[in-house]
Amino acid sequence: MLRALFSGDYPRSRVLMVLLVLVFVALLLAPFLFPGTRPLNVAAKICIFIVLVASYDLLLGYAGIVSFAHTMFYGIGGYGIGLALYGLGPSWGAIGVGFVLALALTAVLSALIGLFSLRVRAIFFAMITLAVASAFLILASQLSGFTGGEDGRSFRAPTVLQPGFRLFDGEIFGVAISGRIITYYLVFFAALALFLFLLRVVNSPFGRVLQAIRENDFRAEALGYRTVVYRTLANVLAALVATMAGALMAIWLRYTGPDTMLSFSIMIDILLMVVIGGMGTLYGAVIGVVILVLAQNYLQALMGGVSKALVGVPLLPDLLHPDRWVLWLGVLFVLSVYFFPTGIVGRLRQRR
Amino acid sequence: MAIVQRSDTTGRPAWRLPRLAGDRLPLLLVPALVLLALPLIGAFPAWITLTLAGLAMGMMIFIMASGLTLVFGLMDVLNFGHGAFISIGAFLATLVLLPLAAWMQADNIWMNLAAIALAIVVAMAGTGALGLVFERVIVRPVYGQHLKQILVTMGGLIIAEQMIHVLWGPQQIALPLPTGIRGAIVVGEVALERYRLFAVGVGLVVLIGMLLVLNRTRLGLLIRAGVENSEMVQALGYDIRRLFVLVFVAGSALAGLGGVMWGLYREVLVAGMGMEVMVLVFIVIIIGGLGSVWGCFIGALMVALLANYTGFLMPKVALGSNILLMVLILLWRPQGLYGGAKR
Amino acid sequence: MSDALLQLSGVHTHIGHYHILQGVDLVVPRGELTMLLGRNGAGKTTTLRTILGMWRASAGHIAFDGQEIAARATPEIARAGVAYVPENMGIFSGLTVRENILVAARAGAPEARRLQWVLGLFPALEKFWNLSAGALSGGQKQMLAIARAMIEPRKLLLIDEPTKGLAPAIIGNMIEAFRELKRTETTILLVEQNFRFASALGDHVAVMDDGRIVHAGAMAALAKDRDLQQRLLGLSLDSHQ
Numbered sequence: 001m002l003r004a005l006f007s008g009d010y011p012r013s014r015v016l017m018v019l020l021v022l023v024f025v026a027l028l029l030a031p032f033l034f035p036g037t038r039p040l041n042v043a044a045k046i047c048i049f050i051v052l053v054a055s056y057d058l059l060l061g062y063a064g065i066v067s068f069a070h071t072m073f074y075g076i077g078g079y080g081i082g083l084a085l086y087g088l089g090p091s092w093g094a095i096g097v098g099f100v101l102a103l104a105l106t107a108v109l110s111a112l113i114g115l116f117s118l119r120v121r122a123i124f125f126a127m128i129t130l131a132v133a134s135a136f137l138i139l140a141s142q143l144s145g146f147t148g149g150e151d152g153r154s155f156r157a158p159t160v161l162q163p164g165f166r167l168f169d170g171e172i173f174g175v176a177i178s179g180r181i182i183t184y185y186l187v188f189f190a191a192l193a194l195f196l197f198l199l200r201v202v203n204s205p206f207g208r209v210l211q212a213i214r215e216n217d218f219r220a221e222a223l224g225y226r227t228v229v230y231r232t233l234a235n236v237l238a239a240l241v242a243t244m245a246g247a248l249m250a251i252w253l254r255y256t257g258p259d260t261m262l263s264f265s266i267m268i269d270i271l272l273m274v275v276i277g278g279m280g281t282l283y284g285a286v287i288g289v290v291i292l293v294l295a296q297n298y299l300q301a302l303m304g305g306v307s308k309a310l311v312g313v314p315l316l317p318d319l320l321h322p323d324r325w326v327l328w329l330g331v332l333f334v335l336s337v338y339f340f341p342t343g344i345v346g347r348l349r350q351r352r
Numbered sequence: 353m354a355i356v357q358r359s360d361t362t363g364r365p366a367w368r369l370p371r372l373a374g375d376r377l378p379l380l381l382v383p384a385l386v387l388l389a390l391p392l393i394g395a396f397p398a399w400i401t402l403t404l405a406g407l408a409m410g411m412m413i414f415i416m417a418s419g420l421t422l423v424f425g426l427m428d429v430l431n432f433g434h435g436a437f438i439s440i441g442a443f444l445a446t447l448v449l450l451p452l453a454a455w456m457q458a459d460n461i462w463m464n465l466a467a468i469a470l471a472i473v474v475a476m477a478g479t480g481a482l483g484l485v486f487e488r489v490i491v492r493p494v495y496g497q498h499l500k501q502i503l504v505t506m507g508g509l510i511i512a513e514q515m516i517h518v519l520w521g522p523q524q525i526a527l528p529l530p531t532g533i534r535g536a537i538v539v540g541e542v543a544l545e546r547y548r549l550f551a552v553g554v555g556l557v558v559l560i561g562m563l564l565v566l567n568r569t570r571l572g573l574l575i576r577a578g579v580e581n582s583e584m585v586q587a588l589g590y591d592i593r594r595l596f597v598l599v600f601v602a603g604s605a606l607a608g609l610g611g612v613m614w615g616l617y618r619e620v621l622v623a624g625m626g627m628e629v630m631v632l633v634f635i636v637i638i639i640g641g642l643g644s645v646w647g648c649f650i651g652a653l654m655v656a657l658l659a660n661y662t663g664f665l666m667p668k669v670a671l672g673s674n675i676l677l678m679v680l681i682l683l684w685r686p687q688g689l690y691g692g693a694k695r
Numbered sequence: 696m697s698d699a700l701l702q703l704s705g706v707h708t709h710i711g712h713y714h715i716l717q718g719v720d721l722v723v724p725r726g727e728l729t730m731l732l733g734r735n736g737a738g739k740t741t742t743l744r745t746i747l748g749m750w751r752a753s754a755g756h757i758a759f760d761g762q763e764i765a766a767r768a769t770p771e772i773a774r775a776g777v778a779y780v781p782e783n784m785g786i787f788s789g790l791t792v793r794e795n796i797l798v799a800a801r802a803g804a805p806e807a808r809r810l811q812w813v814l815g816l817f818p819a820l821e822k823f824w825n826l827s828a829g830a831l832s833g834g835q836k837q838m839l840a841i842a843r844a845m846i847e848p849r850k851l852l853l854i855d856e857p858t859k860g861l862a863p864a865i866i867g868n869m870i871e872a873f874r875e876l877k878r879t880e881t882t883i884l885l886v887e888q889n890f891r892f893a894s895a896l897g898d899h900v901a902v903m904d905d906g907r908i909v910h911a912g913a914m915a916a917l918a919k920d921r922d923l924q925q926r927l928l929g930l931s932l933d934s935h936q
Contacts, residue, residue: 066502116679119686123430123642126502127634131678134631135671142668216711264627268510275503318518327514334507337500338493570803577787577798584785587747588799588843589773 005196007203011283013348020283023290027188031181032173038297044184044252046293047191048245053273054198054285055241061280062202063234064214065118068267069129072136073110073239075262077102077246079140082153082256090156095251102243110239114232137262152257157183161251187248194241199282201237210234211280272329275336278343287344292329300325378689382653389661397541402660408548410656411555412617416610417633417640417648418562419603425579425643427596428498429491433505434633436512437479437486437604438626441611443520444478445471446527446621456530464530468616475612476605483604487597509627516623525621551613558606559649566645575599579643632659635674639681641691650689699758700725700851700882701746706755706765708738708745715741717906718755723851723899726880728873730893730914732928733903739886740782742903743853746884747779748772760850774801776850782859782886784840788829792820792839795828799843806847813842816872834865838872845876852876852883858892870895890928894918902927 011017023046026033030043052074059065080102081095088094109132117128140147147153157179159165165179175181201207213220213227221227250256260266269292277288300322307320318324340347386403393399420434448471449456455467490508494500528534533550536543566572574595578585582592607626614629615621636655640647655674662673681689701723708716716738723729731739744750746757748769757765764772773779778799787795796805814821817838823831828839837857844852858866866889873896876883887893893900897914910917910927917923 060499064499066499116682123424123498123502124638126432127430127638128678131631131635131638131675135675138671139668268506271503271506272510315518318521321518323522324514324518327511327518330507330510330514333510334490334504337504337507341500570797573790573794573798577790577794580787580789581785583749583769584781584787585798586769587749587773587779587781587785589770589801591768591770 007196007200009199009203009282011345013345013351015351016283016287016345016348020286023286030188031184032175035175040180040184042293042297044187045249046289047187048249048252049269049273049289049293050286051191051194051198051248052242052245053270053277053289054195054282055238055245056270057274057279057282057285058198058202058210058241059234059238060274061278061282061284062207062214063210063231065231065235066126067129067235067238068126068264069110069113069133069136070238070242070270071262071264071266072129072133073106073242074246074249074266075136075140075258076106076109077243077248078250078256078261079147079246080105080243081247081250082155083147085157085250086148086153086155090158090162092158095158095247099247102247103240106239106243107236110236111232114235115228118228118231118235133262133267134264137258137264140262141258148257150258152255152260154255157251157254161186183252187252190244190248194244195282195286198241202282206230206233268326272333274343275333276329276343278345278347279341281342281345281349284343284345291344295325295329375690378647378650381689382650382657385654385657385661389657392665393661397543398664400542401544402664403657404544404548404552406657406660407653408545408551408555408617408656409660410653411552411558412610412613413629413632413636413656414555414649414652415558415613416607416629417636417652418558418645419599419606420633421637421640421643421648422575422579422599422645423596423603424637426575426582426592426599427495429495429501429596429600430498430642431486431491431505431600431603432502432630433486433490433508433512434603434607435626435628435630436509437483437607438611438614438629439516439621439623440482440512440626441475441479441608442527442615442621442625443516443525443611443623444475444608445612445615446520446525447471448474449527450525456528459531461532464532467530468612472609472612475608479608479611480601480605483601483607484597486604487600491600513623513627520623527615527619527621529616529619547617551617554609554613558609562645571595571598631671632656632674635678637688639678639688641685641688644688644690647688647690698725699723700760701884702756702758703742703746704756704758706742706745706757707753708741708750709753710741710750715750715906716745716752719745719903719906719908721901721908722911723882723884725882727898728877728883728885728896729899729901730897731884731886731901731903732888732890732893734929735888737903738906739903740855741906743779743855743884743886746772746853747777778844778849778852780840780844780852780854780857782855784836786828786831786836786839788827790828791825792828792831793824795839795843796820796846799846802847809846809848813845816875817842834861834868837861837865837869841869841872845881848879848881850882852881852885854883854885856886856888858887858889866892890924 011020027043027047031040034040034043052070056070059067059070080098082098084094084098084101088097113129113132117125141150144150156162160179161183162179165182167177167182209220209225209230213225213230217227246261249261253260273288273292274285275288276291277286278284303320303325304322307317307322310317310320319327336343389402390399393402416438420431424430449467452467452470455463458464486508490504491501494504529547533546536545537549566576574585574590578592578595586592611626614625618625632655636651637648639654640649640651654677658673658677659670663670685691699722703719703721706716706719707714719738719742721742731742733739741750745752748764748767752765755765756763759772759775759777762775764775787798790798819835820839820842823835828836831839841854841857844854857869861869870892877896885896894914900910900912900914900917901908902910910923
């Protein structure tokens with residue numbers, strides 16, 4: 001049972017196992033352990049980003065391709081749900097329509113980009129995805145009649161998912177089961193299922209071929225694997241999962257807009273999370289996301305305190321300003337790539 | 353000696369094509385695009401204004417992209433952090449231009465230009481020096497590993513942009529144009545913006561200088577040979593690494609120059625301005641063919657002209673039109689316009 | 696036998712997971728032409744590239760002109776006096792013929808007499824002097840590659856299959872050029888598959904198989920001994936023109 005669930009790919013480190021169990025339990029019981037709007041927001045973001053980052057790891061860590069279009073696919077999911085709910089009204093049907101259309105658009109776009117640019121070389125792919133993603137971002141901001149432009153769209157979710165909804169009167173452990181909590185569990189279980197699905201993919205024969213191509217594409221080609229086809233499939237698969245993550249985010253936020261769904265800074269976050277957590281491990285996505293999202297939400301406050309304490313010292317307060325946390329993550333990122341390319345998870349596994 | 357001497361004086365002029373001398377077809381693309389735009393735009397003055405705007409922007413993009421494409425051609429290194437040098441160049445210029453505000457506002461074009469020239473020198477020296485450090489610290493440890501290269505240079509970009517925030521503060525910085533090159537020269541119905549003319553001039557100087565170095569000096573000869581086959585250049589006894597560092601530094605300095613020009617064009621500086629324009633830079637070097645200066649030049653002009661024309665005709669799809677251009681060119685020539693030499 | 700300009704002892708080279716050279720012992724005598732023969736995949740090209748430092752020897756010693764060069768970088772080895780003509784000729788096709796020659800002249804413009812001499816060997820090059828080298832025919836490219844290696848005096852020339860894909864008439868031309876070059880007492884190590892070419896020029900011969908030298912001696916002796924040819928190379932002069 002457990003073996004099937006993990007696809008035979010266990011964390012392979014006691015510390016990592018403990019951390020993962022902690023994260024799992026914390027997320028599972030988040031509405032009860034950490035009541036309040038902000039902690040639940042953080043928990044939902046962690047769930048969704050684990051899927052988003054893990055799907056990116058399928059590309060970067062397993063297939064060895066750098067894409068800058070992952071947020072575009074994430075955004076397609078977000079906008080698909082958002083615009084459907086905005087236009088068709090709050091119903092499950094609208095979610096279905098938006099979801100299917102978003103997936104279809106993603107499949108077509110990712111296959112086209114893959115077939116077009118993966119033929120040549122990895123660097124081409126990186127540049128082309130960057131260009132296409134920027135064009136998409138600008139398009140989404142420009143077509144304001146349709147997308148809401150820079151302001152994006154706020155919309156209402158189906159009744160069951162609305163904050164005012166109560167599943168029943170009364171409370172469990174002192175928490176009323178609102179539409180918010182139902183939405184959270186929708187997000188949580190969808191994310192869990194998608195993560196386990198990705199774990200299954202990377203441990204399937206398909207996943208092994210991808211890794212063989214990453215190690216030596218020339219030899220894989222010589223062995224008869226059509227590397228372009230495999231890499232394109234990986235790209236499509238990762239893009240579809242990213243789209244689903246975007247859809248979950250839109251449902252959770254009941255809002256979709258360029259800054260939250262498409263911006264380049266989300267892409268940077270994804271890169272930081274996957275590299276610091278550990279490329280090519282999938283579990284690295286979990287660790288990377290948890291660390292970065294927590295840092296984003298709580299470390300900044302700490303930095304702010306330190307920064308204030310250092311007022312008067314030249315440069316240091318600026319370096320430690322809460323808005324500069326990305327600087328330190330950037331340094332950590334570069335150091336990770338050099339010194340522990342398998343990230344935190346790789347480090348933990350070495351120690352056992 | 354005789355033969356060498358003779359051909360030195362009767363050889364083709366320095367601005368001949370750096371490579372694939374027989375392949376002139378892509379050269380026709382730029383005039384074709386310009387002429388095609390005339391009937392679509394209709395009005396002659398608007399067409400002139402847009403063409404000048406396109407040429408100016410194209411020159412700036414060329415300045416920023418040329419170093420990047422050479423760096424790639426020589427060592428197969430694509431620096432995603434190149435955008436940081438553009439931003440840093442612009443911010444370094446403020447160190448000169450803001451204190452020299454009096455020169456900038458003087459009603460004397462020579463004082464204006466002197467201030468800008470000084471800013472350019474400072475920006476290029478600064479970004480060149482930074483390029484030296486960047487090459488040593490960020491790029492060198494990951495030679496030959498594309499994946500890590502993209503990641504690490506991306507990391508370098510993040511750090512550099514953040515450092516701009518640390519050093520110059522998080523707010524935007526206004527960088528007004530000097531009096532002498534503000535506004536437009538009006539000839540009949542046609543308005544020619546002075547700064548755009550200035551940008552075209554600077555771009556031409558850079559282009560000619562680059563072609564002279566590439567075609568008339570020994571260093572240029574080695575660079576061209578290295579872009580084609582770096583291993584053979586090593587086998588002939590040249591240290592390609594030193595050549596590469598030199599080109600990397602020059603490319604970074606050019607990015608700094610491009611940053612100053614781009615900053616004056618925008619008149620407002622933000623740390624992410626380099627990365628904004630990098631999207632166009634990447635499209636340009638893909639269109640031109642990785643490693644080709646000449647392809648980069650044609651690509652830059654085409655991308656910028658197209659952006660201005662479509663910006664006028666169909667403003668919402670301007671960047672999309674460039675993606676379309678890239679797709680069309682790659683369908684025609686999968687390695688880019690002049691990408692045949694480097695595989 | 697005169698003294699050795701180049702000596703490889705127990706050289707091993709790995710490329711990726713493959714163990715290509717498995718203990719090569721090779722002596723290249725000064726001022727003479729040594730032919731390196733062997734079937735495809737025997738490790739001939741790898742031997743040349745290892746000498747020039749393009750592949751790093753994982754074990755063994757390479758002595759060039761009395762100095763150990765196994766750990767040195769390619770440009771340094773080249774500057775010590777080694778010229779290389781790779782199998783694909785390594786022509787810069789975007790450069791003109793003249794520029795291809797100029798690149799190889801490290802001291803700047805080549806010495807006039809030397810240039811005249813080289814161009815005298817390959818007159819076609821002078822004809823196409825200002826033409827892009829990419830426009831040359833295969834034989835002309837090969838001539839350019841060899842001319843480039845000779846444009847300044849070098850102690851050792853490493854040449855990989857100069858006759859590959861060339862018409863017999865051009866091969867004859869090439870033999871003449873190498874005869875002329877041999878008069879300058881340049882040391883040459885030449886990889887070859889064409890036995891007629893090899894036997895016409897070689898002073899010494901070494902035969903490789905499976906990453907080792909399996910035979911070394913005088914070329915003349917091998918040219919006479921058909922049985923030995925048959926055994927080492929699986930061919931006779933008759934069957935291979």
